[in-house]
Amino acid sequence: DTGVSQDPRHKITKRGQNVTFRCDPISEHNRLYWYRQTLGQGPEFLTYFQNEAQLEKSRLLSDRFSAERPKGSFSTLEIQRTEQGDSAMYLCAQPHEQPYNEQFFGPGTRLTVL
């Protein structure tokens, strides 16, 4: 058990609706990463935080996506106006210690957009 928890574990929504996912890290570690995994593919990097600051965003993260990490603890990922192509597993990951090379993943939130 990595200790990284994600909520909800499954989300089914209709196209056009907004959804929000939450990631609760192991502790108040300063880095947190989001990835997306579609069927038959490996996880793809979306964004990462160092404390409250969002330091990098992938081109995969369109304007409909926004991520936050208030107070440098838990993080949320919101998708506005969902599309069927957003259906995927959304993964949160956290390194344990410096130099932050290895990451440990949460169970993910599986999003299905109908």
Add this chain to the structure above:
Amino acid sequence: AQSVSQHNHHVILSEAASLELGCNYSYGGTVNLFWYVQYPGQHLQLLLKYFSGDPLVKGIKGFEAEFIKSKFSFNLRKPSVQWSDTAEYFCAVNAAGGGNKLTFGTGTQLKVEL
């Protein structure tokens, strides 16, 4: 930008057979290398990692991997697989100074038959 190739998408083996899964990466600088495993119904788990030093690294459950810098490869091996090794295996890299975000291969689905 770095990229990772896993050439075997599906592998079927009998118990006690030897396993080798290929992984090649594309990046000119210093990288850290990982193998992750995802058992059915479970989240991604770190199997083993290479940061520096001895290019032959040993991980959990009898797995090992060898980093061959000249070939940009990091192949995963196990001398004798078990039915419980049935899972999806992902090779991943992160580049030094790149925020440590992981780039994954597409994964290899391993099925071990009794």
